[in-house]
Amino acid sequence: MDLWLTLAILAGAIALFVTEKLRVDVVALLVMTALVVTGTISLSDGLSGFSNQATIMVAAMFVLSAALQRNGAVAAIGEVLSRIRHQWLFLLVMLVLVSCVAAFVNNTATVAVFLPLVLAASTANRWAPSKFLIPLSYMSQAAGVCTLIGTSTNLLVDSMARDAAGVGFSLFEFAPLGLVFVGLCMLYLMTVGRWLLPDRGVPGTEELEHVGRYVAELLVAEDSTAVGLQRHEVVPANIDDVVLLEILRHGRPLAGQDARVEPGDRLLLRGEWKHVAAVRKARKLRFDHVARDLDGDIDAERLQVEAMVSPASHLIGHTLSGMRFGHMYRARVHGIHRRLLDIRQPLDQVPLDLGDVLLLDAPARAIDDLRADKGMIVLGTRRQAKVDAVRASLSVLVMVATIAVAALGWLSIVEAALIGCGILLVTGLIEPDEAYRAIDWRVILLLAGILPLGIALQKTGGAALAADFMIGTLGGFGPLAALAAVYLMTSIATEFMSNNASAVLVVPIALAAAESMGIDPKPLLVAVAFAASTSFATPISYQTNTMVFTAGGYRFSDFVRLGLPLNVVFCTAAIVLIPRFFPF
Incomplete structure (x- = not known):
């Protein structure tokens, strides 16, 4: 037995x-x-x-x-x-x-x-x-x-x-x-x-910026041209490689193919980032403001930066909302890139895992804080902290x-x-x-x-x-x-x-x-x-x-x-x- x-x-x-x-x-x-x-x-x-x-x-x-x-x-x-x-x-x-x-x-x-x-x-x-x-x-x-x-x-x-x-x-x-x-x-x-x-090309050029397929969550504003459209009509026919995964209303997916988009809905889109950006522009969609106080100085320089969840990161297994990510890093998550892109829930409710890449919108001064955090690996140009020769040698x-x-x-x-x-x-x-x-x-x-x-x-x-x-x-x-x-x-x-x-x-x-x-x-x-x-x-x-x-x-x-x-x-x-x- x-x-x-x-x-x-x-x-x-x-x-x-x-x-x-x-x-x-x-x-x-x-x-x-x-x-x-x-x-x-x-x-x-x-x-x-x-x-x-x-x-x-x-x-x-x-x-x-x-x-x-x-x-x-x-x-x-x-x-x-x-x-x-x-x-x-x-x-x-x-x-x-x-x-x-x-x-x-x-x-x-x-x-x-x-x-x-x-x-x-x-x-x-x-x-x-x-x-x-x-x-x-x-x-x-x-x-x-x-x-x-x-x-x-x-x-x-x-x-x-x-x-x-x-x-x-x-x-x-x-x-x-x-x-x-x-x-x-x-x-x-x-x-x-x-x-x-x-x-796969050199990142940093305009045509190859943010290489990879992302899932983005976009807010439907009152003046959006997506209002009143059915699910299959949201992505314009002339934009390739973008899929509407879900229409979220009050945080929950809408059932049925005949559901129509209303103001305040959030759309989960998956595809190459430049194509997702094209849909956003064509349908007048917006990135949601996690909190108004994240905007700070409206004249401050803001950057888009990709950051990977590192091994043994404190973020693994936690959600963006549960970690109060926006307040902790003074950054908004515009998209998530991961091995399996079948995300069907609000991005701030997705448990993070090793290798997830977050596309962040953050003020320039917040980037140094991201680099200093052991839970994140900032991809792209990375300024290294000055090496302490004595401490490094002793280690x-x-x-x-x-x-x-x-x-x-x-x-x-x-x-x-x-x-x-x-x-x-x-x-x-x-x-x-x-x-x-x-x-x-x-x-x-x-x-x-x-x-x-x-x-x-x-x-x-x-x-x-x-x-x-x-x-x-x-x-x-x-x-x-x-x-x-x-x-x-x-x-x-x-x-x-x-x-x-x-x-x-x-x-x-x-x-x-x-x-x-x-x-x-x-x-x-x-x-x-x-x-x-x-x-x-x-x-x-x-x-x-x-x-x-x-x-x-x-x-x-x-x-x-x-x-x-x-x-x-x-x-x-x-x-x-x-x-x-x-x-x-």
């Missing part, structure tokens, strides 16, 4: 992860609760994820990485890019810098820092940012597998293996193989990738010392990281409140909630059952076939669900398969770590892909065209090279 309950909970979790009906951290906590309530695992096992070394280590690395960002250490490295005037050299230097940083700093944090720098430098040189942003994301993922602390997935695989089988990895044990993968990724992006990358010194102490074996990586965080707090290199904000609590809760599922799969025999099936099917072809199956299983799962969740599902199977075949489990564990940490084929498979998807104006097919061949390259390389570095 425990086995069937575990499989049922697993099936439900996979369905929720794939459909994204709930946030991944919420799903993980529901899984943990279901396993404990049904008696499949004990309460202590259910709560063990919160005290797991991987969970603690990931939280500590968020703080260490935040100190590097706060004091300008990473930005100082990125500013080297602004001095390069040759496109191929710019790409090469960017890839090298990103690989050096992302091997030790969380890759989403790395992309968050480099994203505005790359946008600013490429736009200044009149190069299309779309030629650089996918490589930025891909290289941050490839570099993350070079060290144990490069990604949360590496730490998770290591922790699960230590708890279940007493097998673990040292800080730089992944490095020799990881460097090969970094080299393959760099070679691919500098050669084949350069031809496959799309050119780097703490990170280097933490890594060195762990690498020399004087302390475990968790102990070294906790001491490093303590030093940052005591010396004031990062404030306590900033440290709390730096931690992506969704990732922490995801890890803590999903780890008990791996325990349940092992204790109820679910992992052994899957391993027996895999061995029965591929056992005659030897351990290399099992390695290929584990890699492919993890890689495919990661394209549709959280990389950490896919690792938790496959690690118990890999351990059980290694035990049944009488081989060293390390090759299979390395396959899980590498496959879960490098996901290129879709914009939803990894946070860094989601971030550059909106900023670069990419299409879904761009990731498939460029990422799928790289997935094949990595899979082939893994099957051939993993046994050479980690023999069976």
Whole structure:
């Protein structure tokens, strides 16, 4: 019965992860609760994820990485890019810098820092940012597998293996193989990738301003020519690529195709921004005033600026009205650009998510406040704060010392990281409140909630059952076939669900398969770590892909065209090279 309950909970979790009906951290906590309530695992096992070394280590690395960002250490490295005037050299230097940083700093944090720098430098040189942003994301993922602390997935695989089988990895044990993968990724992006990358134009020119499809909410005034029109008549016939999603009256969508527009209604329009603007002009529609006091000085210079919701942003999961966004930032949201544009409610009632791009109307003096907010990444030209050389150097010194102490074996990586965080707090290199904000609590809760599922799969025999099936099917072809199956299983799962969740599902199977075949489990564990940490084929498979998807104006097919061949390259390389570095 425990086995069937575990499989049922697993099936439900996979369905929720794939459909994204709930946030991944919420799903993980529901899984943990279901396993404990049904008696499949004990309460202590259910709560063990919160005290797991991987969970603690990931939280500590968020703080260490935040100190590097706060004091300008990473930005100082990125500013080297602004001095390069040759496109191929710019790409090469960017890839090298990103690989050096992302091997030790969380890759989403790395992309968050480099994203505005790359946008600013490429736009200044009149190069299309779309030629650089996918490589930025891909290289941050490839570099993350070079060290144990490069990604949360590496730490998770290591922790699960230590708890279940007493097998673990040292800080730089992944490095020799990881460097090969970094080299393959760099070679691919500098050669084949350069031809496959799309050119989406240079933002800032009039015809390419605000590239991308937005949903805008427009107010129907008394003198609007849209008054009295039916739904299908609102968008003029001569304007392409604009769809009327909803007519909102008193905040609710009107039913029926024959509904007519009245003054005071709000129209949800979706399309390229220049076409949305054309409809607004043709129908005399207005942007709603969130509050009159936002207007301030009517003579003040106002700007339109695009700002992305960053990883671990305090805006994620909240609505514009709930956060009182207009008053907080002195800005009005004119449109939202996101991966799924099927918005059917007032924009101020839409829960924000990572990668959402807000088109803001704000006074010039408010832009600096937006840039200073860690929850937003201002896209376009970005003025960097002056780097404090002393504080930046001290932050780097703490990170280097933490890594060195762990690498020399004087302390475990968790102990070294906790001491490093303590030093940052005591010396004031990062404030306590900033440290709390730096931690992506969704990732922490995801890890803590999903780890008990791996325990349940092992204790109820679910992992052994899957391993027996895999061995029965591929056992005659030897351990290399099992390695290929584990890699492919993890890689495919990661394209549709959280990389950490896919690792938790496959690690118990890999351990059980290694035990049944009488081989060293390390090759299979390395396959899980590498496959879960490098996901290129879709914009939803990894946070860094989601971030550059909106900023670069990419299409879904761009990731498939460029990422799928790289997935094949990595899979082939893994099957051939993993046994050479980690023999069976």
